[in-house]
Amino acid sequence: MTTLQQAEAADHAQIEELDRLVIVKSVVYTSGERDPRAPLPRPPDQGKRYLMGHDPRLPRMPDKPTLFDFFRYRFGPAAHMLQSARLAQKNGASEKIVLACLLHDIATSGFIRADHGYWAAQLVEPYVDAEVTFAIRYHQVLRFYPDESVGYRYPDSYLRLFGPDFKPDPYVERAYQHARRHKWYMSARLLTVNDLYAFDPNVRVELDEFTDVVGRHFRQPEEGLGFDESPSAHMWRTIMWPTRYL
Numbered sequence: 001m002t003t004l005q006q007a008e009a010a011d012h013a014q015i016e017e018l019d020r021l022v023i024v025k026s027v028v029y030t031s032g033e034r035d036p037r038a039p040l041p042r043p044p045d046q047g048k049r050y051l052m053g054h055d056p057r058l059p060r061m062p063d064k065p066t067l068f069d070f071f072r073y074r075f076g077p078a079a080h081m082l083q084s085a086r087l088a089q090k091n092g093a094s095e096k097i098v099l100a101c102l103l104h105d106i107a108t109s110g111f112i113r114a115d116h117g118y119w120a121a122q123l124v125e126p127y128v129d130a131e132v133t134f135a136i137r138y139h140q141v142l143r144f145y146p147d148e149s150v151g152y153r154y155p156d157s158y159l160r161l162f163g164p165d166f167k168p169d170p171y172v173e174r175a176y177q178h179a180r181r182h183k184w185y186m187s188a189r190l191l192t193v194n195d196l197y198a199f200d201p202n203v204r205v206e207l208d209e210f211t212d213v214v215g216r217h218f219r220q221p222e223e224g225l226g227f228d229e230s231p232s233a234h235m236w237r238t239i240m241w242p243t244r245y246l
């Protein structure tokens with residue numbers, strides 16, 4: 001078989017597999033586009049099975065996935081996080097802050113946008129130092145509040161995205177006040193200082209540059225992320241298998 005024939009055969013097998021499966025979207029995928037209270041229209045499912053594992057439309061992940069496997073197979077383009085981590089390094093930040101920069105937006109790039117700092121913090125909490133989790137959790141709220149002492153201004157992009165009248169919700173304000181008084185305030189603040197948006201599309205930063213930092217500060221579970229019974233293992237599994245019926 002030629003390479004082209006092999007690719008065609010693989011495509012064909014995938015179409016056949018999809019034909020035998022019912023794949024249902026979680027409510028959170030569609031809530032807003034449709035009213036979540038309305039019953040879900042049932043797809044025709046005679047003789048079909050509901051998907052309970054790997055989604056054939058997605059690249060298959062290794063049996064014991066690592067953090068970098070999630071970057072490679074499930075997260076969107078990571079240039080923003082990689083450039084932010086490199087900037088932190090250039091600015092002489094500690095390795096923990098560099099790691100926080102590398103991970104800070106994994107929720108927006110691979111999971112859920114709303115409250116992304118909290119989701120990302122929860123995902124990595126069992127595997128990193130508490131200071132890293134703190135910085136990731138609170139970067140989201142600190143972005144809305146300037147800090148002259150480190151030259152951090154309210155982002156111009158937020159003016160464009162949310163309008164000049166936008167005010168953070170009271171729970172964001174409370175979280176900000178909490179972070180402000182916390183011993184790790186500056187760790188979270190440094191993350192916002194190195195959280196670059198206007199990143200240069202011509203600068204390429206490779207994941208491998210951070211192999212050592214991750215090796216030293218991210219406790220990669222032997223069983224693979226998702227299979228280690230940690231409090232966030234199920235969240236990693238959901239990212240890996242987002243369309244499982246149960």
Ligand SMILES: [Fe+2]
Nearest residue numbers: 104105139140
């Ligand atoms: Fe962020």
Ligand SMILES: [Fe+2]
Nearest residue numbers: 104105195196
């Ligand atoms: Fe960011």
